[in-house]
Amino acid sequence: MPCPNDTCTPVSPVTRLPPRMLIAALFVCGTSAANANDARTPAAKEALASFNPSLLKSRGIDSRVADYFSHTPRFAAGTRRISLQVNGNPRGTLDARFDSDGQLCFDKALLEQAGLKLPEAGLPNAGCDDFLARYPQTQSTLRPARQEVELVVPAAALRAPDDDSGLYHRGGVGGLVNYDLLGQASEFSGDRRRYYSSSTELGFNADDWIVRSRQSYTVQNGTRNFQNLYTYVQRTFVEHKVLAQAGEINTANSVFPGASITGLQVFPEQALYGKSKQGATVTGIAQGQARVEVRQAGALIYTTLVPPGPFSLTDIPLLNSNTDLDVQVIETNGERRRFNVPAASLVQFNSSAPGYSFAAGKLRTFNAKGMLAPMMATGSGSWRVSPANLLSAGVMLADNDYSAVAWSLGSQLTADTSLNLRNTLSHAGQQQLKGHEVSAALSTQFTERFAGNVNATRRSTGYRELLDTTYTQTSRYRHDRRVDQYGLGLSWSNPLLGGFGLGYSTSLSAGSHKSERLTASWNKNFEHFSVSTNVEHSLGHQAQSAKDRRDNRNYRDYRDDTAVYLSVSVPLGGSRSLRSYANKRDGITRLGASFNDNSNEFASYSVSAERNQQGKRDDLSANANLLPRYTSVSLGYSQSGNDSTSYNGQLRGGVALHGDGVTFSPYPLNDTFAVAKVGDVPGVRLDTPSGPVWTDGTGRAVVAQVPAYQRTNVEVRTTSLPRNLDIQNGYKTVMAGRGSVQALDFPVVTSRRVLLTIAALDGAPLGKGLPVFGAANRFVTTTVEGGKAFITNHDIEAPLTMHMANGGACRLDFSLPDKPDLEVYFEKAQARCTPL
Known part of the structure; x- marks a missing residue:
């Protein structure tokens, strides 16, 4: 059927079109003919929209349907599930309300999910805001056929979370228990060894106050060791953008970070100024399945199991950022390798923010023998001297006649280059020593594919940190003070040649102990497989007595040591892969192959077989990682020849205690968390920042890690709902203040x-x-x-x-x-x- 006056493109055959498309086609033809060359306003034109009654009747369409769709594309009246976009950004799905004319209701739920400002006078939960009158530039596009609504709003209509602390959800009461349990049993050459460790964190949140206590307990061959790493209370005062802590804490001073004290402190709340890194990264190569222990200032801060080959441990929770990490790699046969991660290369996890810091208390020694615990106080200030430069300065005093002053400068030289400088002057009165420390760290992205970083720390002979002045003459730690530290890292990638990495670090202690470590890597993806090579080379020189050598007979610490690891991986589809590898250390070559299956979200496993070329010995191992919804489980088994067998198991997770009961989590709970409820439906999956979680028998699940003062999205995986249920809104945006315990409700309705x-x-x-x-x-x-x-x-x-x-x-x-x-x-x- 041609259009009148050729004012629109004909659609043929119209009888094959769905009713709504047919109506739209007829509508276009009818209105185009009526409004050709019409200069009246769109509103006036819309009022003239009409259909040809006889044509509609010939197609079997009731005229009342035409009347309903006669104005513009619109939704049917009532509540409709739609996808929402604001200024081109997706905002999830929700149940939106439409009036009898198909117009969108800007109710409270829609405004909050869209990130739009609420009216100053407030808005009832069931009321509709006259948003278009408040912001007449707003453009609202309704797409009923696609169940979508797109809003384009002026910048003034958007909420600014960084500038309005009232937007952050506060309050709530809840307790938590985080646990990390590790057990390992080994038998080799008639010798049996047992190792157990328990790292727990207890605490509760109440009205934005946070109370936490973390403990570490280890049992090794009958020797027990217990350490209380910290117990403290804290609260963020959002109006002043500061965080206050009291108890066993680690100072967060901008120029004197990391001292462990029993006392109190106040410092700027970093999360209100921007994101900051929260831990360190340790890399190495394990000969076989091994246990890695990371210590700082004599305290065991992290332990885990790693499979054979290269490993990278990220987000290690540091006690401070200016004390070296002592890393031990303990193989199943008892052999230990030890290396040092210089403090100069650690992530500065307490990045400075503008403002003032103050801390005072008694130094903690973690029960180390031969150490004193003086009272100390420190204060500092940080100033944004320009948008790209932050200057900090401070002072530290202790009652053992120790004092120090320091300054630091953080500069963003270019968009891809940052520089950090730090200088400290110290005076140790009891030792009658004065000295200084200078450190610098530079990182840059030379090109899109080439990046590098370099760091250096130089200390004069008389320089002392506060911790150095607490060791007595009989302390065995007195020679561990590092004088010089240098580090270098480079990375480069090429589409043809692959990716290359190079790292080098060296340090020299006051006891004439020099250690060097070189790491290199190469990887390349081919069409049907990938290849990677890792090299680790350690050099160390230290005079040892005969007794020291006997005591350290199982250690390979600070001695020349070279390891090379080559692997070829072939993907098999469905998150399965086959990997073959060759490993050489100390002249011993091992060849092996492993199969990995990560195709199941609840369980993954790997099996491997290895051949010791020199020892003519076959090794077997198997590992499984399970996620049984409410905890995380790792199991492992290895056998080396006929005389060595090892078993291990690890259990991790958290427990949230709240007003409605107890809910288990497969992930440890952070200082800010939420409890979600999806009706009373068990087994519903939710996607959270920490990973997927599932509701328990009461319909509840824990959102274990909610970043403070940031937008956090939690979404229900609707495919996991029973078929007779619909969810009103499966997408929530949380703006949580630190220490709050949020209750997220996802109401469901029974559908037929x-x-x-x-x-x-x-x-x-x-x-x-x-x-x-x-x-x-x-x-x-x-x-x-x-x-x-x-x-x-x-x-x-x-x-x-x-x-x-x-x-x-x-x-x-x-x-x-x-x-x-x-x-x-x-x-x-x-x-x-x-x-x-």
């Missing part, structure tokens, strides 16, 4: 979906395009081929009528079982069209 096959009283099937109306002539749907119509929820129980193209009407009569069939997505039923 029915596909009706409508026939006349004589059983003859009806045609397509016939409109179905509910109460008050509310449009519900139209029939498709064979007289089929899809209805849901309240439409099933409400009286339904259908209007014919000839003007007649009938009542739809059908019956359903009392209980829906949960094994199908929708039910089927026969309906009779009874004339009214």
Whole structure:
């Protein structure tokens, strides 16, 4: 059918179009003909929109359906599930309300999810805001066919979370228990060894106050050791952007960070100024399945199991950023390798923020023998001297006649280059020593594929940190003070040659102990496989007495040591891969292969076989990582030859205690967390910042890690819901203040979906395009081929009528079982069209 006056493109054949598209086509033709060359306003033109009644009747379309769609594309009245976009950014899905004219209701839920400002006078939960009057530049685009709403709003309408502390959700009460349990049993050459460790964290949150206590307990061959790493209370005062702590804490001073004290401190809340890094990274190569222990200032701060080959441990929780890390790699046969990670190369996890810091208390020694614990106080200030430069300065005093002053400068030289400088002057009165320390760290991205970093620390002979002045003459730690430290890191990638990495660090202690460590890596992805090579070379020189050599007979610490690891990995599809490798250390070559399967979200496993070329020995190992929804489990087994066997197991997770009971989490809980509820439905998956979680028998799950003062999205995986349930809004955006315990509610409604096959009283099937109306002539749907119509929820129980193209009407009569069939997505039923 040609359009009148050739004012639109004809659509053919119109009889094959779905009813809504047919109406739209007829609408375009009709309105184009009526409004060609019309200069009136869009509103005036819209009022003239009309259809050709005879043409609609010839196509079997009721005129009332045309009246409903006569203005613009719009949603049917009521609550509709839509996808929301704001200024081009997706904001998830929610149940939006539309009035009888199909206009969007800007209610409180929509404004919050869209990140738009609420009216100053407030808004009732069930009320609609006149948002378009407040911000007339807003453009609202409704796409009913795609169930989408797109909003383009002026910048003034968007909430600014960094500038409005009132937007952050506060309050809530909840307790927590975090646990990391590790057990290892080894038997080799008739010798049995047992190792158990328990790292626990207890605490609670109440009205934004945080109380935490972390403990470490180890048992090794009957020797027990317990350490209390910290117990403290803290609170963030958002109005002043500062955080206060009291108890066993680590100072967060901008120029004197890391001293462990029992006291109190106040310092700027970094999260209110921007993101900061929260831990250190340690890399190395394990000969076989091994246990890695990381110590700082004599305290065991991290332990875990690693598989054979290169390893990289990230986000290690540091006690401070200016004390070296002592890393031990303990193989299943008892052999230990030890290396040092210089403090100069550690991540500065307490990045400075503008403001003032103060701390005072008694130094903690973690029960180390031969150490004193003086009282100390420190204060500092940080100033943003320019947008790219932050200057800090401070002073430290202690009652053992120790004093120090320091300054630091952090500069963003270019968009890809940063420089950090630090200088400290110290005076140790009891030792009658004065000295200085100078350190610098530079990192840059030379090109898109080439990056590098360098760091250096130089200390004069008389320089002392506060910790150095606490060792007595009998202390065995007195020679561990590092004088010079240097580090270098380079990375380069090329599409043809692959990626290269190089790292070098060296340090010299006051006891003439020099250690050097060189690491190098190369990796390349080919079409059907990938290759990687890792090299680790350590050099160390230290005079040892005969007794020292006997005591350290199992250690390979600070001695020349070279390891090379080459692997080839072949993906097998479905998150499965096969890897073969060659490992050489100390002239011993090992060849092996392993199979890895990560295709299941609840379980992954690997099995490997290895051949010791020199020892003519075969080694076997198997590992499994399980995520049984409410905890994390790791299991391992290894056998070396016929005389060495090792078993290990690790259990990690957290427990949230709240007003409605106890909820388990497969991840440890952070200082800010939330408890989500999805009706009373168990087994529903939610995607959270820490990973997927599942609801328990009460419909609750823990969002273990909610970043403070940042937007955090939590979304229900709707495919995990039972088929008879619909969720009103499966997407939540949380703006949590530090220490808050949020309760996230995802209401669900029981849905029933029915596909009706409508026939006349004589059983003859009806045609397509016939409109179905509910109460008050509310449009519900139209029939498709064979007289089929899809209805849901309240439409099933409400009286339904259908209007014919000839003007007649009938009542739809059908019956359903009392209980829906949960094994199908929708039910089927026969309906009779009874004339009214």
